[in-house]
Amino acid sequence: MLDIKFIRENADVVKAGAEKKHIKVDIDRLLTADDERKQLRQDIDAKKAEQNRRSNEIQRAQGEERAKLLEAMKQLKAGMAETEERYKVVMEEWQKLMLAVPNVPDMSVPEGETDADNKELKRWGAPTAFDFEPKGHVELMTALDMVDFERGIKAHGFRGYFLKNDGALLSWAIWNYAREFFLKKNFNPFIAPAIVNKEFFYGTGHLPGDAADIFQTQDDQYLAGTAEVPMMAYHAGEVLTQEELPKRYLAFSACFRREAGSHGKDVTGLIRVHEFYKWEQLVLCEASHDESVKFHEELNRNTEEFIESLKISYRQLEICGGDLKAAHVRSYDIELWVPKEETYREIASASYYHDFQTRRFNIRYKDAEGKLRYVHSLNATAIPTPRILVSIVENYQQADGSIKVPDVLVPYVGKSHITKP
RNA sequence: GGAGAGGUGGCAGAGUGGUCGAAUGCACCGGUUUCGAAAACCGGCAAGGGCGCAAGCUCUUCGGGAGUUCGAAUCUCCCCCUCUCCGCCA
Numbered sequence: 001m002l003d004i005k006f007i008r009e010n011a012d013v014v015k016a017g018a019e020k021k022h023i024k025v026d027i028d029r030l031l032t033a034d035d036e037r038k039q040l041r042q043d044i045d046a047k048k049a050e051q052n053r054r055s056n057e058i059q060r061a062q063g064e065e066r067a068k069l070l071e072a073m074k075q076l077k078a079g080m081a082e083t084e085e086r087y088k089v090v091m092e093e094w095q096k097l098m099l100a101v102p103n104v105p106d107m108s109v110p111e112g113e114t115d116a117d118n119k120e121l122k123r124w125g126a127p128t129a130f131d132f133e134p135k136g137h138v139e140l141m142t143a144l145d146m147v148d149f150e151r152g153i154k155a156h157g158f159r160g161y162f163l164k165n166d167g168a169l170l171s172w173a174i175w176n177y178a179r180e181f182f183l184k185k186n187f188n189p190f191i192a193p194a195i196v197n198k199e200f201f202y203g204t205g206h207l208p209g210d211a212a213d214i215f216q217t218q219d220d221q222y223l224a225g226t227a228e229v230p231m232m233a234y235h236a237g238e239v240l241t242q243e244e245l246p247k248r249y250l251a252f253s254a255c256f257r258r259e260a261g262s263h264g265k266d267v268t269g270l271i272r273v274h275e276f277y278k279w280e281q282l283v284l285c286e287a288s289h290d291e292s293v294k295f296h297e298e299l300n301r302n303t304e305e306f307i308e309s310l311k312i313s314y315r316q317l318e319i320c321g322g323d324l325k326a327a328h329v330r331s332y333d334i335e336l337w338v339p340k341e342e343t344y345r346e347i348a349s350a351s352y353y354h355d356f357q358t359r360r361f362n363i364r365y366k367d368a369e370g371k372l373r374y375v376h377s378l379n380a381t382a383i384p385t386p387r388i389l390v391s392i393v394e395n396y397q398q399a400d401g402s403i404k405v406p407d408v409l410v411p412y413v414g415k416s417h418i419t420k421p
Numbered sequence: 422g423g424a425g426a427g428g429u430g431g432c433a434g435a436g437u438g439g440u441c442g443a444a445u446g447c448a449c450c451g452g453u454u455u456c457g458a459a460a461a462c463c464g465g466c467a468a469g470g471g472c473g474c475a476a477g478c479u480c481u482u483c484g485g486g487a488g489u490u491c492g493a494a495u496c497u498c499c500c501c502c503u504c505u506c507c508g509c510c511a
Contacts, residue, residue, distance in 0.1 A: 055491050
């Protein structure tokens with residue numbers, strides 16, 4: 001949510017931003033609705049003031065005078081009802097339009113329409129070289145009895161999976177290693193709920209846009225596809241002190257995604273599943289663009305360092321306008337090398353929002369002057385499982401079909417190679 | 422699932438139809454005192470919107486929504502949430 005005042009004063013900037021994101025929103029219509037809203041509000045306020053004034057008179061009046069005042073009041077109120085009805089209608093449209101206005105992308109965000117236009121900022125390491133034909137993770141992991149897709153589909157349905165044996169152990173090893181690695185970066189650890197009240201999905205910007213991609217319960221709660229949702233809800237409606245900022249949270253949660261609209265994509269394997277787990281980095285900081293930028297770089301760098309420690313080649317992408325989510329100011333993706341597909345696949349994403357989210361969540365702090373301001377929010381993937389397993393097993397596969405355990409994970413897995421049981 | 426209690430400012434907590442946006446305490450800010458600090462004392466202190474250069478005026482908000490009333494934190498109805506006890510349960 002942008003500030004309506006900001007939209008009024010910077011309509012051109014907001015329009016250009018929406019255009020860059022290829023999002024259609026009628027700013028002119030919003031401004032007209034806002035004019036109308038203000039006019040009606042003033043009208044109602046004036047009448048209300050009159051009503052309040054007369055009400056006080058009635059209190060003191062006696063007998064005939066009182067009866068006269070009551071009669072006059074009836075007429076005043078009749079005149080108000082119509083205006084209030086109209087105000088309601090206008091407000092409804094106003095709110096709908098306000099929710100549709102995307103955040104303004106940073107100047108540095110490149111133009112582009114789809115993810116194909118994302119700009120590569122850097123590449124680390126080289127794709128793993130094999131002196132044999134590398135296998136895909138489905139084949140590898142199935143052969144090593146680390147995963148069971150058939151029974152996963154039997155139990156869960158499409159995109160179902162069981163991680164088992166070394167597949168389960170490897171997942172736990174990654175979680176434990178990630179926990180230790182990221183907590184050295186000065187975060188407060190959290191385990192966050194995945195079932196979250198519907199209203200908070202509007203706050204993160206997942207609703208109303210992505211409704212089809214979210215599982216929901218019969219109690220009007222939704223299953224979060226990322227801990228970003230519960231973690232933002234954590235401080236919703238609160239007033240923080242400047243001293244307690246920045247808040248640095250490392251949250252672990254189950255994540256649920258319906259993947260509606262991607263039915264044809266990645267139909268097998270662990271790349272795209274309905275249910276997964278993720279360590280997520282979150283920051284709430286004071287309302288300063290420089291702070292946001294600083295933390296954005298830092299959170300992204302944390303993930304890069306983690307992946308570098310696993311010694312798997314990655315590349316960093318700058319998300320282009322057309323691929324940038326409505327709520328984002330700027331976003332980086334990190335993609336990991338997947339040998340079987342001979343390409344880099346997304347593993348993590350780091351974004352900042354300025355006060356776009358916190359305005360909706362109503363998370364504020366008192367600044368040095370005692371003024372209430374909306375905090376800035378950021379979030380970034382630390383590491384998701386099981387998707388990360390894809391790159392680990394494929395990059396570390398050996399000619400004999402076994403998998404070498406990355407050095408940093410050996411203490412957590414308890415062995416250096418995963419072989420046939 | 423059953424029964425009961427309750428949701429009020431940053432926090433705690435009074436207020437049950439009329440200058441109540443709301444007593445009081447804590448926290449916070451300013452001042453007096455002090456070498457400085459603490460304590461004490463004095464004063465200030467809800468948020469959001471509109472009009473205005475400003476001073477100021479004004480509207481809204483006491484969990485959410487609807488209603489009764491000239492007037493609602495206060496009465497009625499619906500919903501949500503929290504707590505306690507009982508039941509069930511990993």
